[in-house]
Amino acid sequence: MGVLLSGQLLFAALSTGALYALIGLGLNLVYGTMRLLNVAHGDLVMIGAYIAFWGFTLLGLSPVFGIGFAALAGALLGWATYVCLFRRMLATPALLRRLEGNSLLIFFGISVILQNLAALAFTASPRGYLYLDEVYHLGNIAMTGNRLLALGVALVICLALYLLLRLHVFGLAIKALIERREAALIVGVNIDRVQLVSLCLGFAIAAVAGVLVSTTEQISPFMGFPFTISAFVVIILGGLGNISAGLAAGFLLGALQIYGVALTSASFQSVLVYGVFVAVLLLRPQGLLGRGRVLR
Amino acid sequence: MTRRRVLELPLLVAVLGAVLPLSGSSYLLGIGFSLCCWIALVQSWTVLSAMAGYVSLGHVVFYGLGAYVVALSWGALPLPVILILAGAVAGVFALLVGLPVLRVRGPYFVILTFGIAELVKYVVILIESRLGEFSRLMFGAPDLPWLYGIALGLAVAATLGAVLIRGSRLGRGLLALRENEEAAETVGVPTTRLKLIAFVLSAIIPGVVGGLVALRTAYFEPMQAFDPTVSFTIVTMAVVGGSDDARGPLLGAVFFTLLSELLWARLPQFYMVVLGVLLIFFVLFIPRGIAGIMRSRLRRSPS
Numbered sequence: 317m318g319v320l321l322s323g324q325l326l327f328a329a330l331s332t333g334a335l336y337a338l339i340g341l342g343l344n345l346v347y348g349t350m351r352l353l354n355v356a357h358g359d360l361v362m363i364g365a366y367i368a369f370w371g372f373t374l375l376g377l378s379p380v381f382g383i384g385f386a387a388l389a390g391a392l393l394g395w396a397t398y399v400c401l402f403r404r405m406l407a408t409p410a411l412l413r414r415l416e417g418n419s420l421l422i423f424f425g426i427s428v429i430l431q432n433l434a435a436l437a438f439t440a441s442p443r444g445y446l447y448l449d450e451v452y453h454l455g456n457i458a459m460t461g462n463r464l465l466a467l468g469v470a471l472v473i474c475l476a477l478y479l480l481l482r483l484h485v486f487g488l489a490i491k492a493l494i495e496r497r498e499a500a501l502i503v504g505v506n507i508d509r510v511q512l513v514s515l516c517l518g519f520a521i522a523a524v525a526g527v528l529v530s531t532t533e534q535i536s537p538f539m540g541f542p543f544t545i546s547a548f549v550v551i552i553l554g555g556l557g558n559i560s561a562g563l564a565a566g567f568l569l570g571a572l573q574i575y576g577v578a579l580t581s582a583s584f585q586s587v588l589v590y591g592v593f594v595a596v597l598l599l600r601p602q603g604l605l606g607r608g609r610v611l612r
Numbered sequence: 613m614t615r616r617r618v619l620e621l622p623l624l625v626a627v628l629g630a631v632l633p634l635s636g637s638s639y640l641l642g643i644g645f646s647l648c649c650w651i652a653l654v655q656s657w658t659v660l661s662a663m664a665g666y667v668s669l670g671h672v673v674f675y676g677l678g679a680y681v682v683a684l685s686w687g688a689l690p691l692p693v694i695l696i697l698a699g700a701v702a703g704v705f706a707l708l709v710g711l712p713v714l715r716v717r718g719p720y721f722v723i724l725t726f727g728i729a730e731l732v733k734y735v736v737i738l739i740e741s742r743l744g745e746f747s748r749l750m751f752g753a754p755d756l757p758w759l760y761g762i763a764l765g766l767a768v769a770a771t772l773g774a775v776l777i778r779g780s781r782l783g784r785g786l787l788a789l790r791e792n793e794e795a796a797e798t799v800g801v802p803t804t805r806l807k808l809i810a811f812v813l814s815a816i817i818p819g820v821v822g823g824l825v826a827l828r829t830a831y832f833e834p835m836q837a838f839d840p841t842v843s844f845t846i847v848t849m850a851v852v853g854g855s856d857d858a859r860g861p862l863l864g865a866v867f868f869t870l871l872s873e874l875l876w877a878r879l880p881q882f883y884m885v886v887l888g889v890l891l892i893f894f895v896l897f898i899p900r901g902i903a904g905i906m907r908s909r910l911r912r913s914p915s
Contacts, residue, residue, distance in 0.1 A: 353719050401896065416719040417667060421851065421895045424669070428844065428888035432881040545730070548723060583738055590731035597724045598712050 323457040325578055331463045333570025334470035335525060337563045339543055340550030341474060342521035348494035348557030349514040350406060352419040356427035357547050358540030360390055360519050363430065364526025365535040366438060372445050379447055382527045383469065390523030394516035397426070406511065427540070434537035444534040462531035469528055473521065474563055481559055490514055494557045542589065549593045552600070618779065621858050622772040625651065629764040633757060641760050645828065647869040648763035649821045653842075654849045654861035655770035659777055660814040661847075662855035664807055665790035666714065670725030671846050673732050674702035674815040676838035678822030680736060683832030686750045695762070695820050702819025703812050710811045714804070717793075726840065733838035740834060747833040750826065759828050763821070770817050774858045777813070786810055841884070848891045854901020863902045 339361065346354045367389055368382035377385075401422060405411045411418065448461030480487035489510050492500040501507055525543075529535070546569060551557075554565035569592070576588045632644045653671065661667045678698035685694050709728065716724050740746065753759075777783045785806045788796040797803050826832050845868065853864020868887070875883035894901060900908075 353723070355723070401892070405896070417722065418895050418899075420719050420722055421847070422892050424844065424847075425888040425892040425895070428891075429885050432884040432888070436881045436885075545727065583741060586734040587731065587738055590727055590734060593727045594724065594731050597716055597720055597727065 323455060325574055327457050327459055327463075329571040329574040330567070331467040331470075331570075332574055333567035334467050334474070335528060335566075336546050336550050336569045337474055337566025338470040338528075339522060339525045339547045340554070340562045340566045341477060341559065342518040342525070343547040344518075344551045344554075344557060344559055344562045345490070345514045345521070346518035347551060348559070349490060350402070350419075350511050351416055352402065352423070352515075353416055354423050354518070355420060355544055356423045356430060356540075357518075357522050358542065358544030359427045359430040359434075360393065360522035360540070361526035361529060361543045362434060362535065362537060362540040363393070364390060364523030365530035365539065366434065366526075367523070368527040368530040369443055369445060369535055372447065379527050379531050380465075382530075383524050386523040386527045387520040390520035391516040393523075394519030395512065397519075398512050398515045402511075402515070403508070427544075431537050431540065438537060440537055442534040442536040442539075445530075447531045460532070466528040466532060470525070473524065477517075477521075478560065478563065486510075486513070491559075494559075542586070545589060545593055549589070549596060552596050618775055619772075621775060621862070622768050625771050625862070626764070626768045629767065633760065638756055641756055643869065643873055645756065645760045645763050646872075647865060648760070648767040649825060650845070650849060650865040650869055651767040651862060652763070652770040652817050652821050653846050654853070654865050655767075655774040655858065656814045656817040657846050658774055658814075658850060658855045658858075658861055659786075660807075660810045662850065663778065663783055663786040663790065664810050666717075666807065666811075667722050667847070668725040668814070669722045669843050669847060670727070670729030670840075671814075671818055672838055672840060672842040673725075673729035674706065674818040675822035675825070675842055676729070676733065676736070676834070677702050677705055678819030679826035679832055679837040680822075680834075681819070682823035682826045683748045683750065683837075686827075687752075691754065695823055698823035699816040699820040702822070703816040706812045706815035707808070710808045711804075714807045714811060726843070729838060729840065729843060733834055736834045736838065747831060750830045750832070753827040753830045756828070759824055763824055766817055766820055766824070771858055771862070773813070773817075774861070777810075778858065782806060782809060845887065848887050850901075851899075852890055852894045852901055854903030854905075856900060856907075857903060859906075860901050860903035867902070 339357070342360075343354060343357045346352050346357075364382075364386035367386045368379045371377035371382045371385060372379055402419070405415065405418070448465055450461055452459050452461065452464065477487075481491050489500065489505045490513075492503070492505055493507060493510050493514075497507075500510075522543075526535075529539075529543075533539075550565045550569055551562050553568060554562035572592060573585065573589060577585050580588070629644065629648065633641060635641075653675070657668065657671050678701065681698040681701045682694055685697060689697070713721070713724060713728065777786075785796070785801045785803075788799075788801050789803045789806065793803055822837065826837065849864035849868050850861055851864075852867065853862065854860030871886065872883055875886065898905065
């Protein structure tokens with residue numbers, strides 16, 4: 317039991333949790349504003365990771381700059397997806413009726429395309445690089461620089477977005493769209509623009525998370541799916557579209573995973589994550605949206 | 613529906629399938645085998661996912677369980693018993709998880725089925741690694757003509773089943789609950805029971821197919837047997853072929869089996885990209901699939 321109280325595990329839980337909170341935040345923005353079920357979310361994490369990897373190994377670019385490029389690439393992809401696929405869908409009432417189901421299939425297609433394009437371009441073999449891997453000690457906790465960086469960046473972005481949604485008028489527009497779509501339209505929110513920006517923002521956040529992941533883990537074209545699943549666990553735990561509860565849920569999932577693995581063994585990790593995912597969906601199948609929306 | 617119409621499609625599959633071995637080419641027989649397997653999988657899938665509208669993105673779980681049953685019992689039991697057992701285990705699994713799972717609706721059902729398939733995959737991996745097994749070889753598996761015969765039988769059975777169910781009380785009940793579950797319940801459709809029956813029916817044949825494919829490769833490995841690509845391919849075949857009647861899955865299965873024959877061996881990743889692009893295109897622009905286009909063409913022509 318002594319192991320469970322160690323600061324080392326707490327740090328691991330915090331840094332994993334911050335990453336999950338960040339990834340969940342991106343998904344929440346996309347789902348909240350448009351009801352699009354983005355099952356390609358984890359693949360954007362993968363893209364961000366590859367951008368950081370190639371930037372670092374080919375150009376010697378620090379992943380800190382990689383964050384900027386990844387965000388840009390994510391936002392561009394978001395823009396392209398919105399303009400090519402979803403703008404028409406979101407504006408057509410007939411398609412809107414089955415939006416969630418159809419968006420899921422479409423994003424599934426996107427996910428398969430991104431994974432396999434990445435595998436074609438970069439081969440399927442896992443890659444990695446070393447960055448900021450010196451160990452710092454705080455009391456008896458050993459922390460690597462890259463994990464500290466990931467924790468810091470994730471926290472800063474989460475906080476910045478939280479404040480944007482609370483204080484800035486554009487953030488308020490996003491919140492309005494999440495909470496009352498029709499009402500937002502009536503009070504003059506430019507829905508098309510808010511949707512576009514939310515999608516770009518959501519994609520960019522996922523790509524930035526990918527940069528952070530790449531500094532600590534090996535990356536591969538098929539690394540994304542577990543992140544998609546984690547992101548869904550987070551936003552379902554926190555209530556779909558509920559930004560601040562989603563942030564808390566990210567840390568909860570991080571703690572669940574780290575302490576769960578510490579109590580069992582590493583071979584249980586996937587079973588644990590998928591187990592939590594299935595359990596959450598089964599135990600709280602409806603009413604997840606907080607507002608009793610019919611899930612159809 | 614007249615009796616003739618009911619038997620039309622299954623007969624077509626049976627006759628075409630019976631002619632194929634006459635070619636004497638084992639290459640063609642191999643393609644025929646996978647085609648029959650896909651037809652059986654997609655037709656079974658439509659029972660739940662097209663008729664009741666509960667789209668399953670985790671059908672590989674039944675396929676994988678069937679393969680696992682075959683891998684575990686190969687050599688200990690005779691072949692017919694093993695295959696029946698594979699179907700039975702898949703059906704019982706559907707029965708057990710069905711009640712809680714089918715309470716979840718719409719897109720949440722879709723991601724839930726995916727999650728369950730992955731969960732079962734990792735549980736099987738865990739069990740296998742605890743047992744000290746990483747892959748299992750099956751020696752003395754039946755020859756291809758035998759396996760082909762069984763697969764053809766499954767394809768015909770699944771097609772016949774899909775046609776029959778669609779015309780039955782069960783099928784109409786499922787269609788009703790697809791359109792509006794509350795309304796269906798109000799007028800006395802036993803929605804929970806129908807959904808559960810459909811779920812179990814759509815699981816049994818995929819279980820047997822999984823077992824057959826394991827025998828064909830004479831090899832079982834959880835990552836491969838529970839590969840989510842299988843679920844994805846089933847859904848794509850159904851969407852592209854169209855799943856409003858039993859012709860769609862046939863068309864989808866034929867189209868993608870031939871495409872995969874052309875591309876998979878040389879460019880597997882490119883094949884997956886094509887699959888993804890076609891899925892997106894059909895969802896956005898041709899939601900009724902190839903069969904839907906054919907239907908509206910036929911209706912327009914003055915016949």
